[in-house]
Amino acid sequence: MTQRNLLTILRVPQLLLGATVQPLMFVLLFSYVFGGALGGPTYREFLMGGIFTQTVVFSAAFTAIGLATDSKEGIVDRFHSLPMSRVSIVLGRTLSDTLVSVVSIAVMIAAGYAVGWRIRSSVLDALGAVLLLMFFGFAISWLGAVVGLVAGTAESAQSALMIVLFPITFISSAFIPSSTLPGPLRAFAQWNPITSTARSTREAFGNPVAPSPAIREPVNWASMHPTAYSIVVSILVLAVLVPVALRVSRSSDG
Structure with a gap:
């Protein structure tokens, strides 16, 4: 199933536009449109961890759209009529979309270097950041799988998923320090796994965890152990959503 989905992309390369052009646009937009107001070159160093995280999270939309289209x-x-495991249908889609996200990450690394961002850590640390991003994106893709199986069309699947993903992505420290948010939103952002994944990515790439040395981020367990927290949340998300996706897949037969 993974091979089938990847071959589809090779035969219809336009499907890669969302995985390449969109991340590039976000890098350029936030770097040059917002970067000057939010800290210039220092902000770009801070920004990239958030852009990486946002991109792998939004990749769940490809999973939702792909499964909704196949269902329709x-x-x-x-x-389902073939002698094959039901999980392979969804797993093949989530794995293929996770592999495609590697292309997105590569595009963002190139774009980041173009705007002045640099990897200031070892190769192993940088590779660890990429692996964490892939695992976190893989976990979130199962949310896209559930939405794609439930939704009637690709358009409704994308709209429903974005209603969830947009607020949880922007109520985080992906693009701004969580300390600038008001009380309830700040508390949510501090424990938001998108915050911890972005922070872990910044640390692994050797980038600052705040756009300015004068800004101090709140300290909690998630901020002190961002990699561990991101992995634990990803495992919990998989533990919940994989059975849900399989149950939805069975109910669709009726």
Whole structure:
């Protein structure tokens, strides 16, 4: 199933536009449009960890759209009639979309270097950051899988998923320090796994965890152990959403 989805992308390369052009646009937009007001070059160093995290999170939309399209065209029903595991249908989609996110990360690294961002750590640390991003994105893609199986069309799947992903992405320290948010939003942002993943990515790449040395981020367990917290949350998300996706897949037969 993973091979089938990757071959589809090779045959229809336009499908890669969302995985390449969108991350590039976000890097350039935040670096040059907002960067001057929020800290210039220092902000760009801070920004990239958030852009990396946002991109792998938004990749769940490809999973939702892909499964919604396959369901609408009857492809999922045909797969269900074959002697194959139901989990392979969804797992193949989430794995292929996770592999495509590697292309997005590569594009963002190139764009980051173009705007002045640099990896200031070892190769192993940088590789660890990429692996964490892939694992976190893989976990979130199962949310996209559930939405894609439930939604009737690709358009409704994307809209429903973005209603969830947009607020949790922006109520975090992906693009701004959480200390600037009002009380309830600050508390949410501090424990938001997007915050911890962005922070872990920044630390692994050797980038600042705040856009300015004068800004002090709140300290809690998640901020002190961002990598561990991100991994634990990703595992919990998988533990909840994988069974839900399989149950939704079974109910779709009716």
